[in-house]
Amino acid sequence: MESSLFRLIKPAPLTEPVSSRIGCIYMYRAMWLMGWLPPKDGLIRYLYNCWTFVTFGFGTVYLSAGFAMSYVLEFNNFTPDEFLTSLQVALNVFGTAVKATILYRNLWRLTKTEDIMDGLDKRARSDSDRHKMHIIVARSNLVFLIFTIVYCVYVGSTFLSYVFSGRPPWSVYNPFLDWHKSTRNLWIQAIFEYIIMSFAVMTDQLADTYLLVFLIIIRGHFDVLKDHVRNLRMDPDMSEQDNYEEIVNCIKDHKKIKECCNMLRPVISGTIFVQFGLIGSVLGLTLINVFFFSNLWRGLASFMFVVAVLMETFPFCYTCNWLLDDCDDLSNALFQSKWIDAELRYKSTLTHFMHQAQQPILFMAGGIIPITMNSNISVAKFAFSIITIVREMNLAEQFK
Numbered sequence: 001m002e003s004s005l006f007r008l009i010k011p012a013p014l015t016e017p018v019s020s021r022i023g024c025i026y027m028y029r030a031m032w033l034m035g036w037l038p039p040k041d042g043l044i045r046y047l048y049n050c051w052t053f054v055t056f057g058f059g060t061v062y063l064s065a066g067f068a069m070s071y072v073l074e075f076n077n078f079t080p081d082e083f084l085t086s087l088q089v090a091l092n093v094f095g096t097a098v099k100a101t102i103l104y105r106n107l108w109r110l111t112k113t114e115d116i117m118d119g120l121d122k123r124a125r126s127d128s129d130r131h132k133m134h135i136i137v138a139r140s141n142l143v144f145l146i147f148t149i150v151y152c153v154y155v156g157s158t159f160l161s162y163v164f165s166g167r168p169p170w171s172v173y174n175p176f177l178d179w180h181k182s183t184r185n186l187w188i189q190a191i192f193e194y195i196i197m198s199f200a201v202m203t204d205q206l207a208d209t210y211l212l213v214f215l216i217i218i219r220g221h222f223d224v225l226k227d228h229v230r231n232l233r234m235d236p237d238m239s240e241q242d243n244y245e246e247i248v249n250c251i252k253d254h255k256k257i258k259e260c261c262n263m264l265r266p267v268i269s270g271t272i273f274v275q276f277g278l279i280g281s282v283l284g285l286t287l288i289n290v291f292f293f294s295n296l297w298r299g300l301a302s303f304m305f306v307v308a309v310l311m312e313t314f315p316f317c318y319t320c321n322w323l324l325d326d327c328d329d330l331s332n333a334l335f336q337s338k339w340i341d342a343e344l345r346y347k348s349t350l351t352h353f354m355h356q357a358q359q360p361i362l363f364m365a366g367g368i369i370p371i372t373m374n375s376n377i378s379v380a381k382f383a384f385s386i387i388t389i390v391r392e393m394n395l396a397e398q399f400k
Contacts, residue, residue, distance in 0.1 A: 009142040011134040014127055020117035023140035023217045024110075027210060030148075034202055036104060059199025060097040067093065069173035078171065085158070086171050088285040088305065093200050095278045099207035099271040106267040113214060113263045116256050120221045123253055129224045136220030140213045143315070147209050150311060151201045154304040155194065161301045163190040170197060208275075208312045211268050215319045218260050222326045225253050226333050233338040233346075244346050251353050254330070261361050273366030275312050276375070280382025282309055310380075317376040324360050324372075331357040 008025055012018050031037050035052030039045045067090035078086070124133050162169040168179055168189045179189040228250050233243045286306050334354045339347060363371040 006145075009138055009145055011131075011138045014130055014134070018130070018134050018137050019121045020133070020137065020217050020221070021114050023137040024114070024213055026141045026144040026148075027206065027213050030144075030202060030206055031107075034199070034206065036107065036206070055199045055203070056100075058196040059203050060093070060100060063093050063172060063196055063200050064090070064097055066172035066174070067170075070171050073173060074171070082162075082167060082171055084285050084288060085162075085169075085302065088282050088302075089170055089197075091278055091282050091285070092204065092309070095274050096200055096204040096207060098274050100203045102267055102270040102274075103207050103210060109263050109267055110210065110214070113260050116260050116263065117217065117221070120224075120253060120256050123228070123249065124224055128227065132223055132227075133220055136217055136223075140216045143216065144209050144213060147205050147311060150304070151205050151308055152198075154301065154308050155197055155201050157301040157304050159190060159194045159197075163187065169193055172196070204312075207271055208316075211264065211271065212316045212319060214260070214264055215316065215323065218257060219319065219323060219326060221253070221257055221260075222323070222330070225250060225257065226326070226330055228253070229330060229333045229337060233342060240343050240346065243342070244349065247346065247349055247353065251349070251356070254353070254356060258361065261363070265363060268363050268371070269365055269367060272313065272316070272363070272371055273369065276365050276369060276379045279309060279313055279376075280379050280385075283380060284382065284385070313376050313379075314373075317371055317373050320363055320371045321373050324362065327357060327360045 008022065028037065035048060035055045038048045038052065067086060070086065075083075121133070124130050159169045163186065166186065168186065170193050172193050174189055174192065177185055177189055177192075179186045228246070232247055232250070238246070283306065286302050286309065331354055334350060334357055337350075339350050342350070365371050365375070369375050
């Protein structure tokens with residue numbers, strides 16, 4: 001059972017066919033678990049839609065309203081660290097609701113992208129090409145598994161650190177239960193919060209990892225394309241017609257890679273724009289909680305939250321930078337290929353290809369912010385501005 005569950009995080013042997021779709025299996029399993037992939041017809045579709053309503057209703061709508069009601073009706077009952085723990089998560093939950101809605105409405109784009117990748121898979125013919133794709137497919141599944149572990153550790157550590165100190169982990173408003181009355185009520189409230197927060201965290205994970213999973217696979221196809229470009233006109237047994245057809249196929253592969261990126265561009269633009277807007281304030285509140293108010297165990301839980309928040313943007317922005325480098329590498333590989341003694345038709349086609357390859361594949365958040373490491377660092381710096389203000393104005397001491 002264990003080997004079957006985790007075998008997809010290891011590269012498959014070359015004797016086993018592997019497609020790009022396999023790199024998305026863990027992600028789609030999580031989507032199915034959250035009620036995002038309903039059956040096409042039958043009674044089970046309606047039952048499944050009820051489950052979709054539960055996960056969305058409790059994980060986004062109720063949780064967002066519960067946090068807001070807690071601040072309105074029970075604000076005086078919060079200690080500083082409890083309020084900050086609640087507020088940092090509440091901001092992220094509001095953002096998760098928007099990101100999940102954008103992704104859910106654009107799931108068809110993921111399907112269309114996979115269809116385009118099917119054509120690219122057919123071009124991975126040699127053992128070297130297939131070895132690269134096997135590694136990329138395993139890596140994308142491993143990345144999703146790592147995200148799952150980190151997010152689950154955060155939820156579990158926050159739950160345990162607060163419930164054993166006699167408080168609900170996130171203090172979500174519950175009109176049907178007063179946890180102050182008994183330990184039994186406290187545990188019921190804590191477990192209820194754990195369940196609905198697990199819905200929210202899994203939803204957030206899907207909104208954060210789909211882009212990274214697909215971009216890892218796209219970069220794998222880009223790597224295969226660069227190898228094909230380096231091998232242009234290197235086989236003495238190929239005729240000029242064969243060489244011309246090969247460079248035309250490379251152009252088609254490059255066009256398909258750009259189609260994949262263009263298909264994902266609208267959904268990436270929306271989800272990353274939301275996250276860029278939240279990361280600075282969420283990180284600032286969390287770090288203030290860690291530095292000024294938390295004890296050891298609550299501090300460790302908040303630290304896991306910092307790691308989870310950083311993982312929402314940093315890996316994808318880092319991969320986007322690598323994709324820009326891939327475009328430069330492809331252009332250089334074309335220029336350095338063996339084209340000097342080629343026929344005129346081949347040279348003119350190569351010139352056209354080089355012009356296309358020199359156009360960087362750049363994603364924009366909200367159509368205005370380049371998704372790069374520089375942008376990620378810039379928005380994250382706001383967290384340190386918040387800490388500086390709190391320290392200079394001595395606000396932490398006033399709230400203790």
